[in-house]
Amino acid sequence: MNAAPTPTRKYDLSFARYVYQNIDGGDRMAKCMQCGTCSGSCPLGDQMDYGPRKLFMMIRAGMKEAVLTSNTIWNCVSCYNCVVRCPRKVPVTYILHDLATLAVKEGYEQAKTAINARFAKAFWWSAARWGRTDERLVTAIYYFSFGLSQGMKMSLANLKIAQAMVKTKRMHLGMPHKIKNGGDLKAILAKAAEIQARDH
């Protein structure tokens, strides 16, 4: 029943069906009536290239590549304004996040280069490894993902803030803080990966 994603295709007329059936919350997306509440409620609405409403219409139109390379899926800040207000109870946030996951899976360039993609990757690395986000490591991985010289530049530009944070104990030097029972976290993540592989 699942239409297989076809990464090489710009248009994919089975894309809407794929989204309805496979993307988290996608079944409710079928109920979207294009009222614009989501895009109008979005704190980043005017910084998205499409906004959720238009993105959903593009999914229906089979514009797979444009959807999965848009910045919309990366700019969602999970404020849930749209989810709370949507008159059709479409879980917009879940859909955008899962589309981002799909874009990563299918290897789109934007899924590697979008700033929020880079940041999400750094954030996840720290969270999965230590059970916490370590500000130094997350920012370092994020900055240097742009290359060595760009990374240096960004680090230096923010040095003052970092120093102030260390002084007020908002950031620490030394080994990253870890949660207790890191093994349990690993088990949880492994199980989550297993469920995802099974259900998706």
Add this chain to the structure above:
Amino acid sequence: MTSEGLRSQTILVVGGGIGGMTTAVEAAEAGYDVILLEKSATLGGRVAQLSRYFPKLCHPTCGLEINFQRIKKNRRIKVMTMTSVAGVEGTRGDYSVTVTTTPRHVKANCTACGDCGRAAESMVPSPFNYGMDTVKAAYLPHEMAFPQFYVVDPSVVGTPEGEKIAAACKIGAVDLAAKPETFQLTVGAIVWATGWQPYDPAKITTYGHGRVPNVITNVEMERLAAHDGPTHGKILRPSDGKEPKKVALIQCAGSRDNNHLAYCSRICCLASMKHAAYLREQYADAEVDIYYIDIRAHDKLEAFYRKIKADPQVNWIKSKPSRIEVAEDGGPMVCGENTLTREIYAKSYDLVVLATGMQSSVKAGAPAAEMDDYGFVVPHDGSAGIGSAGVASGPLDVSMTVQSATAAALRAIQAVSGVRNASEVS
């Protein structure tokens, strides 16, 4: 045609709006006894509170007056105001209905001379004007109230003012001692014609009704435009009485929305277009923006839509606004996405009107009646003894209400005649 086991051929109509009045006169003029119960002090329902009717923009006086005359002339109709249903027992042809009355404190010999009103001093919120102004504690519900009897507000009962009001009546029609009553009626069929109430705008928190100044609802707009309303028919914004020149009309305010009313109320698009017409008639320089998901002007009403569309000062913005905020000037600012241009807008207005929908008056359930998912009463065929008419059965405009009410009269007649289904009538 009458079959055994049917004890009563009387038809009970609950609700005296345009729907219930129509069912009552249609059944009575066909020779059946009707009891018409109305919860408020007068017949007419919500229609009496409209300024004018779409699509012809005639005054509600017209349709109501004809029905009042027909009711007055017909001895088969017994009208009971300030009365409602507390319980129903029995089956088709033999229902025992428990009804309760609230005291009007004015007897049926009232001549509506107004002496009691002149004697009253304290003011109470006017339900007719949705609380936008106040009336004297002894009042005529509205100009064309039927029956033309005053009402004495319970707040003055037992006070010196109450005594003064009673003393002012030369014919002794004021009865401060009247108490609520409960009694039984035996009827053969029941028609629920309880109509609607406006959806509570306070529940649509993002639209700021009651919080952002000059955000009103469509029913309040009807009163502002009505000659007997709080502004005597001149549309003025509530905060400072200024003439509104930039007005936003917002469709589907709480309608077609799973967080509020999941259904379309069917009439709000037309009602808002009528409001655009009211505004443009009064103010040649007014700009009206209509925010909509899609325009639903069904059937013959499409012509009215085209007429309003021809007005260059009425703008159509395809968008369900996401929120209404307070602008820097203190007035309402409408925010959202224009879905045709993808522009994210934030526009200030003098006045914003929320097109709130019609919610069933008996959403909690009408005794012994079958309700649909949205709280409306299912309009059964004549084989059932309990049916519905007008907006009690679902969102309808006045002409569709009258059609449904006429159908309900026929079904009720079939019910009390023992006809099992429509094909048996010939």
